[in-house]
Amino acid sequence: DIQMTQSPSSLSASVGDRVTITCRASQSISNYLNWYQQKPGKAPNLLIYAASSLQSGVPSRFSGGGSGTDFTLTISSLHPEDFATYYCQQSYSIPSITFGQGTRLEIK
Amino acid sequence: EVQVVESGGGLAQPGGSLRLSCAASGFTFSDHNMDWVRQAPGKGLEWVGRTRNKGNSYTTEDAASVKGRFTISRDDSKNSLYLQMNSLKTEDTAVYYCARESKKEYYYGSWSYYYYMDVWGKGTTVTVSS
Numbered sequence: 001d002i003q004m005t006q007s008p009s010s011l012s013a014s015v016g017d018r019v020t021i022t023c024r025a026s027q028s029i030s031n032y033l034n035w036y037q038q039k040p041g042k043a044p045n046l047l048i049y050a051a052s053s054l055q056s057g058v059p060s061r062f063s064g065g066g067s068g069t070d071f072t073l074t075i076s077s078l079h080p081e082d083f084a085t086y087y088c089q090q091s092y093s094i095p096s097i098t099f100g101q102g103t104r105l106e107i108k
Numbered sequence: 109e110v111q112v113v114e115s116g117g118g119l120a121q122p123g124g125s126l127r128l129s130c131a132a133s134g135f136t137f138s139d140h141n142m143d144w145v146r147q148a149p150g151k152g153l154e155w156v157g158r159t160r161n162k163g164n165s166y167t168t169e170d171a172a173s174v175k176g177r178f179t180i181s182r183d184d185s186k187n188s189l190y191l192q193m194n195s196l197k198t199e200d201t202a203v204y205y206c207a208r209e210s211k212k213e214y215y216y217g218s219w220s221y222y223y224y225m226d227v228w229g230k231g232t233t234v235t236v237s238s
Contacts, residue, residue, distance in 0.1 A: 043205055099155065
């Protein structure tokens with residue numbers, strides 16, 4: 001299976017900060033990479049697919065980048081509602097989908 | 109409104125069985141692959157398995173951790189997805205999510221297909237304990 005490793009595992013930031021989360025695949029996955037946001041007690045919510053395509057309804061302060069093995073999720077200016085856990089997920093090795101371990105974004 | 113709603117969770121004993129259901133509405137269920145994803149308490153997301161749509165012959169696939177114990181099925185006439193869980197283990201304790209899979213196609217000299225889970229239910233909790 002393809003392993004997905006996110007860094008950092010947790011991050012403290014302030015409202016208005018620019019934040020970048022990294023996801024690394026154990027082998028090249030081209031741009032078959034999705035990002036999800038999950039708030040406590042809630043289901044995950046799709047933010048980005050195909051590494052850089054913004055899902056409909058997701059604010060433009062979220063952006064994704066990367067290809068091959070290294071990917072980023074950037075929030076250009078943190079809003080209070082952005083404090084959550086973020087997961088990357090590869091869709092290259094279908095059928096075996098794998099998620100990163102998650103990055104918890106906390107208020108400083 | 110596009111939504112999926114899980115049901116059937118509860119308490120089961122190790123070695124026991126449970127059947128989860130997922131009712132879909134607001135979209136053409138038969139067009140989509142459907143997935144189960146779980147999340148153990150305080151842990152990350154783990155893909156459990158998928159049933160593909162009719163166009164892909166209703167093929168099912170599942171994770172190594174549940175292979176031979178869990179069975180995924182669907183009934184397009186009822187817009188429903190199911191997860192039959194047998195030989196349950198304590199490590200199967202989790203919130204189980206049903207998710208719709210969607211696909212985007214891009215042409216870069218040849219067609220590339222990108223799959224992602226864009227509609228999720230609220231989850232149903234399964235606890236395996238004696």
